[in-house]
Amino acid sequence: MTRLPAEAADECVRVRLYLWPHRLLYIGPGPSTRSHRHHAAQICWGLDGSLRSRIEPHGKWEAWNGFRVLPDQPHAFDAKDAQVAMLFMESEGAEYACVEGRLHTDECIVPFQPPHPAAAGLATLAAEGGTIDEADAICRAWLGLGSVNASGRGRDARIVRALQVLQSAIDRPVRLQSLANQLNVSPSWLSHRFVEETGVPLRRYVVWTRLRRAVESVLQGASWTEAAHAVGFSDSAHLSRSFRDNFGIAPSSLIGRRDQISVCFDKG
Numbered sequence: 001m002t003r004l005p006a007e008a009a010d011e012c013v014r015v016r017l018y019l020w021p022h023r024l025l026y027i028g029p030g031p032s033t034r035s036h037r038h039h040a041a042q043i044c045w046g047l048d049g050s051l052r053s054r055i056e057p058h059g060k061w062e063a064w065n066g067f068r069v070l071p072d073q074p075h076a077f078d079a080k081d082a083q084v085a086m087l088f089m090e091s092e093g094a095e096y097a098c099v100e101g102r103l104h105t106d107e108c109i110v111p112f113q114p115p116h117p118a119a120a121g122l123a124t125l126a127a128e129g130g131t132i133d134e135a136d137a138i139c140r141a142w143l144g145l146g147s148v149n150a151s152g153r154g155r156d157a158r159i160v161r162a163l164q165v166l167q168s169a170i171d172r173p174v175r176l177q178s179l180a181n182q183l184n185v186s187p188s189w190l191s192h193r194f195v196e197e198t199g200v201p202l203r204r205y206v207v208w209t210r211l212r213r214a215v216e217s218v219l220q221g222a223s224w225t226e227a228a229h230a231v232g233f234s235d236s237a238h239l240s241r242s243f244r245d246n247f248g249i250a251p252s253s254l255i256g257r258r259d260q261i262s263v264c265f266d267k268g
Contacts, residue, residue: 013262016125018135019215020266021208022090022199024246025135027126030079030086039245040088041096042069043112043142045119047083047126055108068103068112075109085122087139090246094199099143118142132264158183159197162190166206170213171232174206204246211243212265215251219263224251 015028023040030046035056044051045066054061056074069075071091089096103110114122121138124130130138140146162183166174179202180187194202210231217227224236233239243251 012260013129014260015262016129017261017263018132018139018266019212019264020132020136021205022093022095023139024088025125025139026084026086026088027122028083029081030084031077033077035074035076037072037074038088039071039091041071041091041099043067043087043089044069044077045085045112045114045122045142046079047085047123049082051082051084052078053109062109064109064111066111066113067109068099069109070106073108083126085126087142088246090200090204092201092204094195095143095145098145102144114142115144129262132266135264136266155197156193158185158190159193162194163198166209170206170209171230173232174202176202207242207246211239211246211251214239215243215263216265218251 015026017027018025027047030051043066044053044064046064050063050065051067052061052063053067053069054076056076059075061078089099103112113119118138118141121134121141125135125138162179165179165182176187176191180190183190191202194205198205200208210233213231214224214227214233217230218224222230224239228234228236228239233242240251
């Protein structure tokens with residue numbers, strides 16, 4: 001786990017971010033956004049009460065304490081700087097599939113309330129912070145997925161090796177066929193098993209790792225352009241688009257008063 005740049009218990013912290021390969025949790029002042037869309041599914045909870053959102057282009061504003069927005073769905077959001085918890089989930093991942101399978105609806109936006117223990121946990125994270133593992137348990141309770149997280153436990157040795165290769169070559173192009181050859185497995189086996197063991201497709205995992213490395217570099221003093229080039233993005237605009245597509249918010253939201261932001265990464 002990496003925490004940058006402040007300790008979570010620091011009373012100056014206003015925004016807390018927790019990032020996993022398959023989701024991002026934002027806790028802090030809620031944004032007010034114009035119509036926008038992102039590849040990530042979005043789940044929101046108002047820590048201070050109800051929030052307003054609407055489906056674009058012709059929807060009406062509605063108040064919700066908590067709600068889920070489908071991936072790639074144009075919508076607008078108004079929190080008036082109230083404290084919110086926003087969870088952005090990888091729409092091609094196994095975790096999101098479990099959530100949608102339980103909801104049994106294709107409505108663009110639906111109510112989504114956390115159980116009381118999860119709501120209390122989110123409030124604690126907002127006030128005091130917490131480790132990446134504590135945040136993970138709270139997110140899983142929020143999503144109704146139980147407390148067991150099998151990430152990294154009992155992984156196939158070939159997937160472990162694949163992750164090692166990816167980490168060491170993340171600044172270079174990654175090809176499924178080439179990686180499969182290194183592991184002496186078929187591309188189809190690797191593609192299927194990788195999703196099973198990490199929760200996300202290979203290409204999404206590669207993007208996630210690059211984004212994590214880039215954000216770490218920026219928080220340590222690098223420019224966005226330097227960070228983008230160091231991890232294989234063509235430029236800072238490419239990095240920004242990828243971040244927004246995956247997590248629904250611009251990476252610039254991580255930067256500003258750095259002493260007011262706490263960022264925790266899961267190393268995957």
